[in-house]
Amino acid sequence: MNILILGAAGRIGRLLTADLLAQTPYNLVLYAKNANVRLKGEKSERVKIVDGDFKELDALVNAMNEVDIVYINDLGDDQSTRTIIEAMKKAGVKRVIGASILGIYDEVPGEFGRWNKRMIGSSPRMQTQINSARIIEDSGLDYTLLRLTWLYDQEGNRDYVLTEKGDPFRSTQVTREAVAQLIVDVVMAKDERFIGKSLGVGEPDTEWDKPSFY
Template identity: 35%
Template sequence: MKILILGANGKIAQLVREMLATKHVSLRLFLRNASRIENIGDNEEVIEGDATNFAAITRALTDVDIVYANLAGQNIEAQAKNIVRAMTTANKKRIIWISTLGIYDEVPGDFGKWNHEMLDGGYLETYAAAANVIETSPLNYTIIRPAWLTNQDEVNFELTQKGELFNGTEVSRKSVATLVTEIINNPTRYTNQSIGINKPGTDGPMPAWY
C-alpha cells in the first residue's frame, strides 16, 4: 500500500512516519522544501511541490492508495480544492484530512468562547471552508478535528462525531498520529466522517498549559 503524505514535515506527519516505519507500506512524502526531510527510510520517497499546484499533486498521486493531508496556511481552502480536483481526476478516493476544533461551532461553553477569540479572524473560517470542500466532494474522507495540541509523549484520546459537542481542551500530537495510523492500517474505519479528538478529563475554559 502506498501512502501520500501532504505536508510531510509537520510534527504529526513526522510521528506518523515513525509509526509506519516498520509497516508493509511505502510512503511518498510531499512538501514545499524537500531538504527539510531527514533520515529517509527504505520505504520512503520525497517529492518537492506545492499543494496548490495541480500538476504536482497529480504526479504525486501515481500508484497511491491513501492520501493523508497534514496541511496548513491561509490558502488551505485553495489547497483543498486543488487536492479534490486532482484526486477526482486521478480516480483516487481515500483521504485523511487534518482540520481543527470549532469549525462547526461545536465547542461549548467558556472554552468555545475562548477558542473563537483565539482562532476567529482568518484561521477558523478558512479551515471550516476547506473542510466543507472535502465533505462535499466525491472523495471517501475522514476529517480529524484535534483539540489544542501538546507534545506530551502519551496516547490517550477519545472521539466525538460531527453533530456532537466537542469534549476536552487538549490532546497530544502522538494521539492524533496514532489515530491517523490506525485509519491507514484500516482504511474502512471512519469513512465519510468528521471526528473530534481530545484527551479525556481536560475540560475547562482553556487548555491547562496555556
C-alpha cells in the first residue's frame, strides 16, 4: 500500500511518518513546500519526497500515482481542498483522510463551546474549514474527516476518544501523538467503520471549560 501525506512537514505529518514507518509495511509519499529541504532527514527506501503546493493540480496528480490513500494535514484552505479532490479523481484515488477542527457543525456545547467560539469561531479559518468539510463530504470519495480539538505535545500519550457527527463534542484537548496514532489505526482498519465518517477527536477525561494549557 502507498500513502500520500499532504503537509508532511507539519508536526503531525512528521509524527505520522515515523509511526507509519514503525508500525506498518507501507510506502509513503511525503508532499510539502520545499520538501527536499524540510524533509531531508526523512529519507528511506520506503519514502518518496515530493516538493509541491496544494494548489498545483499537475504536481498533485503526479504525486498520487499508484497511491491508495491520501492524508490531508490541513483543510484550512478550501480552494486547495477543491484542487486536491480534483487531483484525486483524475488520479483514480478513492480514499481520503482529512484533518479538520472542532466546531465546524457548531457541535461544541457549554462553557467550552463558548470559549472555543471566542477563540476561533468567527475567524476566516473556521469558515474555510467548514467549506472544506462540505467539499469532502460531497465528493463521492471514501472519506474520513477528523475534527481535532485543541492540540498539544506529550510524548507517549496516545490516548484518544472519538465522537460521531451529530453528538456533542466536549473534549478540550488531545495530543498530536494521539492524532498520529489514530490516523495509523484508520489506515490499518480492515473494515469500513471509518469510511463516510466525520469524527470528533479528543483525549479521554478532558471535559473542561478550556484546555489545560490555556
